[in-house]
Amino acid sequence: MTKNFMPSMAERAIGRELRRWRNDAGLSLSVVCQRARFSAATLSLTENALKPFDPLDIMLLGRIYELPNHVWKQMIRHAETVAGERTQSANGQHGLVELNAARDVDDAYLEAVAIRAFGADLLPRFLQTPEYRISATALGCPTYPADYPDRTAALQTRWTDSLTAADGHGPVVEILLSKRALRRVVGNPTITNAALLQLIRLSESGTFTVQLTDSEPLQENSYLHLSFPHRQHSDAVYVEGNGNARYIEDLTVCQLVNQSFRALQQAALSPAQSTEVIAETASTMTDRGN
Known part of the structure; x- marks a missing residue:
């Protein structure tokens, strides 16, 4: 069974x-x-x-x-x-199972072997610095509460450390950011600058790429496409926006989202060009902070 x-x-x-x-x-x-x-x-x-x-x-x-x-x-x-x-x-019916997303999503991406993330209006939550996340929460931007701030910070540290580890055992992470998400000041320019610098630092890892795009396939939404190592664990798409957050586990939907993501990657700036634009944007944040 x-x-x-x-x-x-x-x-x-x-x-x-x-x-x-x-x-x-x-x-x-x-x-x-x-x-x-x-x-x-x-x-x-x-x-x-x-x-x-x-x-x-x-x-x-x-x-x-x-x-x-x-x-x-x-x-x-x-x-x-x-x-x-x-x-x-x-039986062909679909209800809603309550998720403690603030805890569960952090755990889920720690277990994933591949993460594809699209940020429409903000940096994806798992890439946010603690200060950026607090400021985003104050703006009402996240779609679920940070119920476990201390634990979330520890998980994020563990995850970012796994990306930059020399053994290369971290997940493969591919990020698409809309230019609107990149340029939005969250909290203040200094906080946003620190978050952008973290993106640049992570991009130095061989398993992490970030690209910028003008396209927005899911209006006002961000999503994660998670792939897991165990053959009995199917892919899942985690969507947040418009005041809610949910998993989509339908195989066809996951495949379509992945295809859309790959198409957007082809049209986006290259990773090298994107990193350059991120660095330029971070420098403008520094100027504003001064």
Whole structure:
């Protein structure tokens, strides 16, 4: 049953949370398996959302990790909601599963092997410096709250470090920015300048490219196209804008978005030209800041 089980992004988020429970408790996989009388394979499949969630397993794990009852009960309700969504989707119906996007999206791009991002009005959130993100939030620009600012900052540091690591094991990242997103002052010129300089620094990595375009395929929207390493994890497109944020996991839609992204890349400035324009724009921000 697990061989052909394709977990949704919501199910993957639950698996990540179960793994976080174990890490926060400071327990190894083998210790938890011994206490729960699970096989290592069962717990690994559960934490990676490669099998349907069993409410009794979640309850048992919550007790092993000594979590308050309301915490694991809430997780069970969430898992049951996600299971209901899977049933609806199988019957051709599509509901909405609540996502804690401020936490989940950060985790998702840390697990991706390839990220293609388009920024229409602002720099994509995972490229923003902490000061830029705070200023963008004050403007009401992000479509979901930064519920976990300290954790988000730590995740972003880990992610940017993975891009610039010498071993080259970070994800392949391809960025398209509209010129409007590049030139928009967020917070103040100094804050925007720092964010642009980070783009230039990241572009020095062999796995990161940024290109500028005048095109805007999704008006007033930004999106991420995420690809994952596991064969049972399908691609997903994460769209934010107009006051909402959601995953699109339909295979056809993901393929169309990827094709559109590739077409825009062909029409955009080259990475070298784009980096030059970003540097010039950053210098004008410095002048404004003075």
